[in-house]
Every structure is written in C-alpha cells, then in structure tokens.
Amino acid sequence: MPSLLEPFEYKGLSLKNRIVMPPMCQYSVQAKDGKPNDWHFTHYTSRAAGGAGLIIMEMTDVEPDGRITDYDLGLWSDEHIPAFKRIIEVCQSYGAKVGIQIAHAGRKAEDADQPVSSSAIRFSEQYKQPRELTTDEVKAMVGKFEAAFERAIKAGVDTIEIHGAHGYLIHQFQSPLTNKRSDVYGEDKARFGVEIIQAARRVMPESMPLMMRISATEYTEGGYGIDYAIDLAKRYHEAGVDIIHVSSGGEGTSGPASAGPAYQLDLAQAIKAALNIPVIAVGRMEDPKLADEAVREGKADLVAVGRGMLRSPYWASEASIALGGKPLTPRPVAPAYSIR
Numbered sequence: 001m002p003s004l005l006e007p008f009e010y011k012g013l014s015l016k017n018r019i020v021m022p023p024m025c026q027y028s029v030q031a032k033d034g035k036p037n038d039w040h041f042t043h044y045t046s047r048a049a050g051g052a053g054l055i056i057m058e059m060t061d062v063e064p065d066g067r068i069t070d071y072d073l074g075l076w077s078d079e080h081i082p083a084f085k086r087i088i089e090v091c092q093s094y095g096a097k098v099g100i101q102i103a104h105a106g107r108k109a110e111d112a113d114q115p116v117s118s119s120a121i122r123f124s125e126q127y128k129q130p131r132e133l134t135t136d137e138v139k140a141m142v143g144k145f146e147a148a149f150e151r152a153i154k155a156g157v158d159t160i161e162i163h164g165a166h167g168y169l170i171h172q173f174q175s176p177l178t179n180k181r182s183d184v185y186g187e188d189k190a191r192f193g194v195e196i197i198q199a200a201r202r203v204m205p206e207s208m209p210l211m212m213r214i215s216a217t218e219y220t221e222g223g224y225g226i227d228y229a230i231d232l233a234k235r236y237h238e239a240g241v242d243i244i245h246v247s248s249g250g251e252g253t254s255g256p257a258s259a260g261p262a263y264q265l266d267l268a269q270a271i272k273a274a275l276n277i278p279v280i281a282v283g284r285m286e287d288p289k290l291a292d293e294a295v296r297e298g299k300a301d302l303v304a305v306g307r308g309m310l311r312s313p314y315w316a317s318e319a320s321i322a323l324g325g326k327p328l329t330p331r332p333v334a335p336a337y338s339i340r
C-alpha cells in the first residue's frame with residue numbers, strides 16, 4: 001500500500017501526494033457577487049505553496065439563491081470565470097491540482113427570499129420555509145449545474161467535485177427525510193444526483209475524474225445509514241462518479257456521538273470496500289501518523305484535512321517532515337556562489 005506522501009494517479013489526474021484540502025466556505029465579506037477575491041487568492045495559493053496535492057475549492061453555487069449566504073462563491077455567470085482562473089493557475093504553478101465543489105444549498109440557503117428544496121420541509125425553526133421545486137424546475141436545475149461545470153472547466157480545473165452531502169440540495173433529494181415528492185424524482189431519490197452526474201460527464205473531458213461528496217450516514221431518526229449510502233454511491237458511480245469523498249450528517253441538527261480523531265474513517269473504508277473505487281477520508285485526520293496509516297492500511301486513497309489546514313497553510317509540508325519526508329514547499333533556486 002502506498003503512503004500519504006506518495007503520488008496518486010487516476011485517469012488524467014496526477015497528484016504529487018495524497019493530501020487534500022477539502023472545500024471550506026470562506027464567507028468572505030468582500031465576495032457578495034459570488035466571485036473569489038484577494039482573500040480567496042491568498043487562502044488557496046498559500047495551501048498550494050504549503051504542499052497540498054489537491055485543493056478542492058469551497059462550495060460554489062449554481063445560482064445566487066443557491067448560496068448558503070450571500071458571501072459564498074458562485075459560477076452562475078461567465079463573468080466569474082477569470083477570478084477562479086487566476087487562483088487555479090497560481091495553485092497549479094506551485095504543483096497542486098485544483099478542483100471546485102459545485103453545489104446548491106436548497107433549503108439551507110439562508111439569504112434567499114424563499115429557498116427551494118425537494119419538498120416543502122423546513123430545516124428548523126430558524127430557517128425559512130422552502131418551496132418544492134416543480135418537476136420542470138428540477139430539470140432546469142440540472143441545466144444550471146451543467147453550465148457551472150462548463151465554467152469550472154473553462155477556469156482550468158483538474159477535477160470537479162459535486163456536493164451531495166451535508167443536507168444541501170442534492171442530499172435533500174437523496175434522503176427519505178426530505179424527499180416526499182410524488183414525481184419521478186421522488187420515486188427514485190438518487191435520480192436528481194444521477195442526472196447532475198450525467199450532465200457533468202457530458203461536459204467534462206473523458207480523462208478528468210469526477211468526485212462526489214456524500215454524507216454516508218444521517219444522524220437523525222428515520223434518516224439513512226451506511227447501507228443506503230453504499231447503494232447511493234453505487235448508483236452515482238455507475239452514472240459517472242470516479243471518486244467518493246466520504247463525509248456525514250448535515251440533514252438535521254444532531255451529529256455523531258463523537259467527532260474525535262478519524263471519526264468518519266470507518267465510513268470511507270466501508271464505501272471503498274463495497275465499491276472498490278478510490279475514496280477520500282475526511283474528519284479530524286490532522287494527526288499525520290493517523291492520515292498516513294489510513295492510506296497505508298488501504299482504508300482510504302486520499303486524506304483531506306480541513307481545520308488543520310485552516311490553522312496552518314503549511315500543514316502538508318509539516319506532515320511530510322513529521323513522517324520523515326522532505327518539506328513540500330516550492331524549492332528555491334539557490335545561488336551557486338554567493339553566501340548571504
């Protein structure tokens with residue numbers, strides 16, 4: 001089995017190591033138009049300089065009212081492409097590969113006048129009452145995802161991640177808790193996600209892997225568990241997903257009994273064992289030894305470190321040194337003769 005520091009190759013994607021920066025919304029106050037700004041530039045390029053093999057840019061929404069807040073990023077217009085391109089190119093120049101997480105918040109869109117969802121079911125008393133999308137609107141929503149995928153590709157991504165986790169729109173369709181529809185999207189709860197995956201595959205180069213983040217278990221009574229998530233993952237894989245990013249929860253206000261080190265690793269391992277495709281493990285994996293063991297023991301192919309990388313942009317390089325490897329920061333060209 002490889003180590004955390006060894007390269008990862010899949011289709012046309014070559015990562016220099018198996019360390020992933022997972023998507024993390026920045027809610028940047030200057031980003032009201034959905035375009036990444038200088039904060040995002042600094043945030044992402046510093047983690048690229050810090051040695052991460054893959055950076056997945058934060059939840060980026062397919063329409064303005066698909067954002068959690070008005071300070072989230074979007075790709076609903078071609079005007080957004082250059083700001084993403086600038087960040088992606090500099091990250092790539094430091095040796096990182098870059099993906100964008102494409103999403104819609106659905107009923108969790110806090111600043112939308114009236115959020116939309118699979119069914120008209122509120123997240124909680126604090127959230128607004130959503131309205132159910134009509135069947136035609138669901139089809140149109142798939143088109144909005146497709147347009148955002150195309151823009152991500154124009155911005156120069158190496159991969160795309162579809163956000164099917166954490167109780168956002170795709171998750172709302174796939175969960176029996178939130179999908180009470182009587183149309184085809186209710187009869188088959190994976191159908192919305194499947195159509196979005198098919199849309200991604202229509203516009204993505206064949207060689208570009210498609211990732212999807214799913215919640216592998218729900219923590220609410222009546223919610224689904226790992227067996228249901230495995231069936232979902234199989235459907236999504238058949239439709240064109242190459243790599244599953246395994247998270248959990250988000251459909252309700254409760255969470256795991258313990259969110260300690262590696263708290264979602266067994267879920268990643270279960271999906272990998274059932275599907276035999278690459279998975280990304282995430283969730284308190286910031287102990288380098290733990291992250292390395294997860295890969296060496298074949299429980300996950302890639303490991304994402306979120307809050308650890310928020311605390312230190314150089315987490316990847318420091319992890320490499322802690323594991324006996326070299327620093328991963330870009331190598332300077334030392335002067336041949338002069339001594340400082």
Ligand SMILES: Cc1cc2nc3c(=O)[nH]c(=O)nc-3n(C[C@H](O)[C@H](O)[C@H](O)COP(=O)(O)O)c2cc1C
Pocket residue numbers: 022023024025026058059101163165166213247282283284285286304305306307308
């Ligand atoms: C500030 C912040 C923003 C986040 N935004 C997103 C997001 O945009 N999309 C997503 O799928 N998960 C998001 N997450 C979840 C992380 O990607 C990750 O799954 C979670 O933090 C657990 O990993 P960790 O223990 O390494 O932090 C966010 C987490 C944090 C802390």
